[in-house]
Amino acid sequence: MRQVTEACGELGLDVGWSPDRWIASVSDGIRSTRIIGYTFGLNDASAAEAALDKVCTFGLLHAAGIPAVEHTLIEIPKDRRSRGPNLSPDVQPPLVLKPNRGSGGADVLLCRNQEELLANFAALSAKYQTLAYSPFTPFDAEYRVVVLDRKARLVFEKLRFGGSEQPWKFNLNLGGTPRVVRPASAEYGPLARLAVRASDELGIRFGAVDIVVHRNTSTVLEVNDAFSLIFFSASSDENFRIAAALYADVLSSMFTSSPGSRDR
Ligand SMILES: Nc1ncnc2c1ncn2[C@@H]1O[C@H](COP(=O)(O)OP(=O)(O)O)[C@@H](O)[C@H]1O
Ligand SMILES: [Mg+2]
Known part of the structure; x- marks a missing residue:
């Protein structure tokens, strides 16, 4: 403010x-x-919706050949908790189950086995209209690129707190700290280009593109059309x-x- x-x-x-x-x-x-x-009105409604919906984000980016973390919608049965998720047998834990339109890492749950998947599905399907799952990948790093009108305006890495016992989520509101990536550094250009491609594809003029790195490969995890820089600013x-x-x-x-x- x-x-x-x-x-x-x-x-x-x-x-x-x-x-x-x-x-x-x-x-x-x-x-x-x-x-x-956190909505500044620079993004039109369909672009904002494409970013908010993680499955939609993945579908659009993937179709455009932009590397994105796979997210699949899970149908929630009408009678809600009574049945487990209707997943095809080749979808196996470890999976990450999350609200399809969530933010801040809230209710983003790791399912290491079938029991955890059933329990987490029961908890989340009672609370949310739509859920998504994503194959769990132990990401090496996560970055946020804030894009404004087709330019990367700020790039920072989210560093998780803790030593060897690090939590697996990188959200700053869960204790992570930011490290600003300067435009002159070698890592800046590829992150900036990927983020601009992704926001352009969704039609996002002002947004935060979260990029994860696994074995030296960068992939878009999500695009946020409304996001706060409170934790970044407070750091x-x-x-x-x-x-x-x-x-x-x-x-x-x-x-x-x-x-x-x-x-x-
Ligand atoms: N498929 C996944 N594999 C590993 N970690 C994940 C996966 N999906 C999410 N995460 C971790 O959880 C955090 C929150 O997930 P995210 O999809 O960004 O939800 P939110 O919109 O609530 O921030 C991410 O920053 C990432 O560190
Ligand atoms: Mg996130």
Whole structure:
């Protein structure tokens, strides 16, 4: 919120916040727009939906020849918990079961065997409308690339906390810390290019592309159209300033171009 308010000040934009500070109304005197939570309105509704739905993201990226972590929808039976997942026999643990439209690593569950798969399926199918599964892969690293209008604007690695007993999820809200990847470093270019290809394919103008690395191969795990940089910003004063500058660019994009527009 402070970053958005300060960026508006720098750009000469008026900003007003709702009492709960969830909605910002921003105006340049001629046009006005809203930021709702982490949604800045730069992505059109179908692009945002494609990103939110992990199975849809995989399907679109895979069809376009962009490496993406496989995600498959699991049908939830009408009578919910009474039956287990209807998976073909060649789908075997270890699997990761997750809400198809989730975020923050919440309810992303590792199923190491059939018993865990049944128990996790029972728990999640009682709670969510749609679930996805993905083959478990012990990723070596995970990166986030924030893309704005076809350019990588920020790249960082998510480092998991802990030594040898590391948890398997990389989400920063679960204790991970960010390491900023500088544009001059060798790892930057390939990550930036993959992220721009993925966001372009989905039609995402502003988004966070999460890329996992396994045995030196980079693959898109997910694309987020609405995401927070709270944990990134809180990790250091410098990262707070990096995120503030990024939000200033996002706000300026909101007033210099029409939402959802893209040429292909
Ligand atoms: N198939 C998988 N194999 C190994 N780890 C995974 C897999 N899917 C997700 N993870 C781990 O769990 C974390 C959360 O999963 P993700 O699909 O990004 O859900 P969310 O949208 O809730 O963040 C990822 O950052 C990754 O570290
Ligand atoms: Mg994630």
